Amino acid sequence: MxxxxxxxxxxxxxxxxLKNKGKLTDLEIRQAMREVRIALLExxxxxxxxxxxxxxxxxKASGEDILKSLTPDQQVIKIVNEELTAxxxxxxxxxxxxxxxxxxxxxxxxxxxxxxxxxxxxxLHLRKQGKKPMLVACDIYRPAAxxxxxxxxxxxxxPVYEEGTNSPVNTAKNAIKEATxxxxxxxxxxxxxxxxxxxxxxxxxxxxxxxxxxxETLLVVDSMTGQDAVTVAKAFDEAIDITGVIMTKxxxxxxxxxxxxxxxxxxxxxxxxxxxxxxxDIEPFYPDRMASRILxxxxxxxxxxxxxxxxxxxxxxxxEKKFRENSFTLDDYLVQFESIKNMGGMQGLLSMIPGMSxxxxxxxxxxxxxxIKAIIQSMTPRERKNPDVIKGSHRQRIAKGSGTTVQExxxxxxxFEQTKQMMKQLKNGRGMKxxxxxxxxx
Amino acid sequence: MGIFQLIAEKLAKTKQAIGNKxxxxxxxxxxxxxxxxEMENCLISADVGVTTSVEIVEQLREEVINNRVKDPAVIxxxxxxxxxERIDYExxxxxxxxxxxxxxxxxxxxxxxxxxxxxxFKKQGLKVMMAAAxxxxxxxxxxxxxxxxxxxxxxxxxxxGADPAAVVYDAIxxxxxxxxxxxxxxxxxxxxxxxxxxxxxGKIYRVIGREWxxxxxxxxxxxDATVGxxxxxxxxxxxxxxxxxxxVLTKLDGTAKGGVVIAICGERDVPIxxxxxxxxxxxxxxxxxESFVDAIL
Numbered sequence: 018m019x020x021x022x023x024x025x026x027x028x029x030x031x032x033x034x035l036k037n038k039g040k041l042t043d044l045e046i047r048q049a050m051r052e053v054r055i056a057l058l059e060x061x062x063x064x065x066x067x068x069x070x071x072x073x074x075x076x077k078a079s080g081e082d083i084l085k086s087l088t089p090d091q092q093v094i095k096i097v098n099e100e101l102t103a104x105x106x107x108x109x110x111x112x113x114x115x116x117x118x119x120x121x122x123x124x125x126x127x128x129x130x131x132x133x134x135x136x137x138x139x140x141l142h143l144r145k146q147g148k149k150p151m152l153v154a155c156d157i158y159r160p161a162a163x164x165x166x167x168x169x170x171x172x173x174x175x176p177v178y179e180e181g182t183n184s185p186v187n188t189a190k191n192a193i194k195e196a197t198x199x200x201x202x203x204x205x206x207x208x209x210x211x212x213x214x215x216x217x218x219x220x221x222x223x224x225x226x227x228x229x230x231x232x233e234t235l236l237v238v239d240s241m242t243g244q245d246a247v248t249v250a251k252a253f254d255e256a257i258d259i260t261g262v263i264m265t266k267x268x269x270x271x272x273x274x275x276x277x278x279x280x281x282x283x284x285x286x287x288x289x290x291x292x293x294x295x296x297x298d299i300e301p302f303y304p305d306r307m308a309s310r311i312l313x314x315x316x317x318x319x320x321x322x323x324x325x326x327x328x329x330x331x332x333x334x335x336x337e338k339k340f341r342e343n344s345f346t347l348d349d350y351l352v353q354f355e356s357i358k359n360m361g362g363m364q365g366l367l368s369m370i371p372g373m374s375x376x377x378x379x380x381x382x383x384x385x386x387x388x389i390k391a392i393i394q395s396m397t398p399r400e401r402k403n404p405d406v407i408k409g410s411h412r413q414r415i416a417k418g419s420g421t422t423v424q425e426x427x428x429x430x431x432x433f434e435q436t437k438q439m440m441k442q443l444k445n446g447r448g449m450k451x452x453x454x455x456x457x458x459x
Numbered sequence: 460m461g462i463f464q465l466i467a468e469k470l471a472k473t474k475q476a477i478g479n480k481x482x483x484x485x486x487x488x489x490x491x492x493x494x495x496x497e498m499e500n501c502l503i504s505a506d507v508g509v510t511t512s513v514e515i516v517e518q519l520r521e522e523v524i525n526n527r528v529k530d531p532a533v534i535x536x537x538x539x540x541x542x543x544e545r546i547d548y549e550x551x552x553x554x555x556x557x558x559x560x561x562x563x564x565x566x567x568x569x570x571x572x573x574x575x576x577x578x579x580f581k582k583q584g585l586k587v588m589m590a591a592a593x594x595x596x597x598x599x600x601x602x603x604x605x606x607x608x609x610x611x612x613x614x615x616x617x618x619x620g621a622d623p624a625a626v627v628y629d630a631i632x633x634x635x636x637x638x639x640x641x642x643x644x645x646x647x648x649x650x651x652x653x654x655x656x657x658x659x660x661g662k663i664y665r666v667i668g669r670e671w672x673x674x675x676x677x678x679x680x681x682x683d684a685t686v687g688x689x690x691x692x693x694x695x696x697x698x699x700x701x702x703x704x705x706x707v708l709t710k711l712d713g714t715a716k717g718g719v720v721i722a723i724c725g726e727r728d729v730p731i732x733x734x735x736x737x738x739x740x741x742x743x744x745x746x747x748x749e750s751f752v753d754a755i756l
Contacts, residue, residue, distance in 0.1 A: 055509050058503055058508075058509045059508070059509055059688055060688075061506075061687030061688055061689070063504070064500055064503050064504045065504075127685065127710070127713070128566075128568065128710060128738075129565070129566030129567055129568055129683060129710075130566060131565065131566055133597075158738065159602070159738075160574075160601070160602045160605030160606060161598040161599075161601035161602035161604075161605055162598075162602075164597075164598035164601050164602075165596070165597045165598035165599075165601075165602070166597075167598075168597035168598050168619075169597050172597070212710075212712060212713045212714075213713070213714070214713065214714060239566060239683070239685070239686075241564070241683075241686050241687060241689040241690075242685050242686065242687060243506035243685060243686055243687025243688065243715060243718075243719065244503070244504050244505065244506050244687065244715070245506070245685050245713070245714055245715035246685075246687075248714045248715075249685070249713075249714070265566075266564070266565060266566075266650065268650060268652075268653075269564065269650040269651070269652060269689060270650075270651070270652045270689070270692055271687070271689040272688075272689075274687070275687065294595075294653075
């Protein structure tokens with residue numbers, strides 16, 4: 018599984034012989050679908066879900082619209098991506114709010130999925146939206162689970178209700194009463210991790226659910242789950258009729274095919290995702306982005322969105338003009354680095370670029386970027402505008418001023434020259450909207 | 460092995476279990492392409508992974524054709540042997556004093572495994588100690604202390620947020636002073652792609668090697684049986700960081716059987732040492748390859 022194992026490249030290979038012909042035969046569709054199948058299976062999408070999916074996409078691909086395609090591989094990826102997105106649920110699905118408060122959210126799932134942490138993240142998320150949440154500790158089995166929720170609650174400044182090892186049904190019921198008394202509008206109930214085949218504990222969960230009548234019953238699932246995700250989700254859904262799913266540990270390097278499997282078998286939307294160790298690391302779930310991730314095509318949409326946030330339209334136009342006129346200076350170079358920083362750093366960026374998702378972002382030395390910044394900032398305005406004037410003694414001064422070496426200064430100037438060359442070549446093509454004009458920062 | 464009978468029983472409980480599908484498969488009379496394709500699907504749906512599944516089935520198909528095997532029962536035995544070959548390892552016995560460093564991603568069951576192992580070793584008459592080096596997760600040390608009480612084993616801990624390497628340092632000094640046979644180190648769950656957290660783990664590992672050079676240090680990675688292909692990347696990264704000596708496969712009492720370890724063991728020469736089969740203190744067993752395969756097939 019190297020850097021170039023992404024589906025788009027494999028498909029590229031399949032279609033390399035037919036480039037520019039713009040038509041697909043059944044045989045080619047079959048070959049392409051074989052690659053799609055492997056990509057999905059390697060991403061842990063359940064194998065029967067894959068089978069259905071392939072059948073549907075093949076049918077669509079052999080229809081008329083494929084004939085109009087510019088390149089066959091792009092067309093196939095487009096169809097696969099569209100079908101995947103449609104299967105994932107199309108739109109963002111929000112956490113429901115009960116018309117008669119308090120809104121009760123019941124969290125459930127297997128052991129170690131991340132329920133307790135997610136309760137905290139969700140609590141903080143809702144608090145930031147102006148809600149008044151409360152957490153309820155109903156995991157009476159795992160040692161120190163109640164304590165964990167209390168610590169989490171304290172960290173996010175949200176009250177935690179607990180009754181020790183009293184029965185979860187009673188605790189949950191009393192918690193709602195207490196919430197009403199305190200004017201709490203959202204109650205998040207943490208439950209013990211349980212196996213879907215543990216009848217006793219599944220009955221307990223049913224009892225809790227019917228006692229508190231939650232508007233949301235959310236299944237918390239580890240995004241690294243394999244083929245069994247289907248079995249688990251189906252069992253929980255049949256037992257307690259879940260209303261949605263939360264995927265956790267999405268900041269791992271998993272492709273997360275479990276999300277697709279679960280959506281396909283339960284039909285229930287994925288509502289939120291956990292994306293880090295911090296309590297604020299929670300996000301709504303974007304089906305289209307997940308589709309790209311499963312296919313190993315990177316999170317292009319997130320990337321574009323981040324780029325849009327980091328660079329104002331005005332800046333972009335300005336930059337594009339400079340590219341065209343080739344009046345790009347080291348000052349502009351510096352601005353580009355600032356934009357990268359605003360977009361979540363080189364590591365964050367790379368993980369979202371198609372084909373780079375398998376690349377280990379840790380290999381990039383972020384400190385190198387700060388060194389480059391220091392070098393540029395140690396130059397005089399004249400030097401920044403016209404690097405040609407930088408002679409040997411200047412380089413020594415710049416190195417001293419930035420706490421780097423002359424070699425590093427040389428390297429930067431060389432890179433800058435290369436970037437300028439690259440832009441010259443790009444000039445004749447389409448205008449560059451994204452600040453990707455940089456090479457060699459590994 | 461009673462515990463694997465239990466697994467077999469639990470397997471029987473689920474219609475999704477690959478064992479059932481394979482059972483149907485091996486009851487078929489005709490050995491054709493469809494037969495092998497079906498077998499490949501069974502392995503894939505057990506998380507064995509596409510590459511390894513194809514590899515196993517191709518190898519099997521070749522042998523079947525070469526030896527003109529017609530009996531599905533014989534083919535089943537052959538499949539069993541192929542898988543066994545990949546996961547059956549001789550595990551060198553522990554040399555006391557031993558330090559076991561328990562690592563893995565979040566939520567796989569590290570703390571529970573440490574607690575169960577402490578109890579198991581104590582029952583064997585060994586002097587055991589635990590170190591709560593998960594100083595990150597809320598109430599992780601408290602959780603380990605509950606296990607300590609249950610097993611009657613001392614836990615060395617610091618404040619939440621303390622340097623985990625410092626906890627381990629203290630634990631080693633204390634273990635030496637008390638003539639401890641086995642020191643079990645619980646660490647915080649960390650995703651393998653988090654560079655800083657992985658270097659923190661590397662530091663813990665180095666502290667152990669430096670402070671207790673004569674100890675037999677074993678790094679274990681705890682793998683959740685429900686995990687998919689990401690386990691491959693998990694083991695690669697942890698192995699690079701702390702030189703993994705063994706896998707603990709947990710939550711085998713569910714419906715997933717952790718088939719991905721078949722791929723991993725075969726490729727990386729890392730044996731499975733223990734399996735976790737429940738939340739009780741006794742729900743841990745030494746890994747037995749034959750029973751494991753029988754439970755799967």
